Amino acid sequence: MKRGGQEIYVGPLGRHSCHLIKYFESMHGVSKIKEAYNPATWMLEVTASSQEMMLGVDFADLYKNSDLYKRNKALIAELSTPRPGTKDLHFETQFSQPFWTQCMACLWKQHWSYWRNPAYTAVRFIFTTFIAIVFGTMFWDLGTKVSRSQDLINAMGSMYAATLFLGVQNSSSVQPVVAVERTVFYREKAAGMYSAIPYAFGQVFIEIPYVFVQSVFYGVIVYSMIGFEWTAAKFFWYFFFMYCTLLYFTFYGMxxxxxTPNQNVASIVAAFFYAAWNLFSGFIVPRPRIPIWWRWYYWACPVAWTLYGLVASQFGDIQTKLSDDETVEQYLRRYFGFKHDFLGIVAAVIVALPVMFALTFALSIKAFNFQRR
Incomplete structure (x- = not known):
């Protein structure tokens, strides 16, 4: 083919490209190939644009007017006509394996991909452990101090800081991993290996055990060092809310x-909502003090639900009186609007958030294709 994709020779090469050489040497003005010269190099030289201008010919037109071109067209027409009694090639399904087998294959592939990526998986655990120790020492034994409202705000601050610190870290660190995996997915889907939903299934479910272990590391260290009340119910609530929070941040990053078309744009989009979630979390400005025209977004803010669950589960049922003769439960209801008997609904929303982000990830992977070629 010449520049522009035009055909100048379509046919057999022959031994040592003898047919190719014979075809071009038969044209008037084309120089003969030298002894022991590379046929490919010779062919490129004699068919260059400069040679066409010098000879006053167009090799594409010469090919279209040649007997070789006519024979090729006749052969194509012959092969394009199906033989009597034959049927078109047909497959019942687009992919060779059933849906569930595709899901398991993608999950197994992601398992090995994550296992062989300690820069992501191991560093996440190390970072989480380090942050847990820092937070634990920074907010040491705050969980037992409930005699002043400032103590409660400090304890809530530890929850607020951990939620954003670890959450944003999870969301940001998973983005380059998914960006690379998506490129692999495009190639393997085009090859007919699996569809979009099984890939999303594997990408989502492989994160669940890793985030679980991360939550165990953080929860045990911080819960014991801050000194929250050691009851099975309260520890479960703390672990549950932290686990779901890290999950929805991770799935949000995915x-x-x-x-978005690439990781850079994804980081910009994510950063905008980090700031919005921070502002409407209910810690900087408690919900009762948010202007009424913005209060709706408080209920749409995932971090607000996390803080609600963490604070209400740990302090929402405490009847200890504060210095102003108000119980802890009453103070949380009045100042933050947190009610302990609302925990069931909060838990349901916290479970729904990672499910929502995971489903959006799966549907987006299926609907959007940002390949440039």
């Missing part, structure tokens, strides 16, 4: 990659 979702931003799925709906």
């Amino acid at each position: 979702m931003t990659v799925a709906i």
